[in-house]
Amino acid sequence: MYRRLIIIVAFGLSFQGTISSQELFPTSEPASTIPKGVIGTRLTTESYKEVSIFRNLASARLMYGLFSNLTVMANFTESNHHGVDFPSGLATHTHNGNKSVFSSGNFQRGLIYPYLFTGIDLYAKFRFFNRDGEHSHLRMALYGEWSNVSVAHDEAEPTLLDDTKGYGGGLIITVLKNHLAISLTSGVIIPGSYDGMSPDPLGGPDVPTTLTYGKAVKYDLSIGYLLFPAKYHNYNEPNINVYLEFKGKSYEEASIIQYGIKPVPIQTPLLEAGNYVDVFPGIQTILHSNMRIDFCVGFPLINQSYAHFYPVYMFGIQRYFYLHKK
């Protein structure tokens, strides 16, 4: 028992720049990194009700501390958010004399899609600044992300984890003082486009449709507070943390091309430029200094996202494997 405790404490002391419990934000990454050589796994689910059906997402994350200041991750995601082809009504055209009149519109929501493996999202985080004090630290990290997600996402807003392929990057600044942790994440998302098919309005073969999503800027503010224990007695004590996260995004208008050559005017808010801030209150417990279980719910605060409905329920479970302890 004492040997185990000594190993845990020694391990913790050797990980300068690693993570404190109240900065393990449920929806955002802190500037801290995973210890070198440590593998982490995380399973998350996200659910919301869209009209009469539930949209669900499950993501498995594999994390690895490549160096003490460089963490790499791979996310594998499955969801029933979208199909392989675009829904009827998103982009269409009518005939007016000798001309085709192209248009985009609000399509039916709540359509049933099968669960699809959407793709892989790779993420790397490099901590370049670290100032540690007594029960406090300030850390900064740069992150980069690449995704090959390929589904018929039908809104302008890009999300690399499960909606759009592309890449992105940004800066994370995390401050921890006693029981409180605050983190700011700001970055850009440069999404790719998706080539799919749309139903032909006159019953012909499906129409080739390319949707290019809007570039986006994201700005997240996460606040975490260690509720319990007020003072550590041993490392096996469960932690209870509460969180309040504000997740904002501002994105450009999407563009649609049909038949490879015909631009379709954007006439629906789903594809127009937009911005919003969601708020996610959450709670988390950490067992044996390792097993992390968190739950949070998202609501619209300023405007709203068209890429999901509200409330959004998120659940996560995470564990580290300290391989070289053996």
Next chain:
Amino acid sequence: MKKIIAFLFLASVTLAFNSCCKGGSGGNATLNCAIFHHSKPIPGATLYIKYNATEFPGTDASSYSDHKMAANNSNAISFTGLHCGDYYLYGVGFDSTLGLPVTGGIHFQIKYSDRSHTESTNVPVTE
């Protein structure tokens, strides 16, 4: 750990096979194309093909790798001897019932597993 390494190895091999695919001639795949304006077949249309392309190359015929013309009573055109990989198809025809030219393009990918097969696609066109 061994399972993770095995998975990553298999994923790398799959990616490597797919990245070997580069659209072009000299292969064993056949691509059968049919040109439609909505549900109406467009006979006598010309179909341009650009090898190793995923996006519309433009309307200049010299931008394309090859082209074929359908028979006057058919909307079908075939390209043979293709490798697996990406192709961009651009159809140009005439809808005689409307009295208007119709055009349209589509990206098509022949997968590695279909490198010796016959694939089919519609090429929808519009006025």
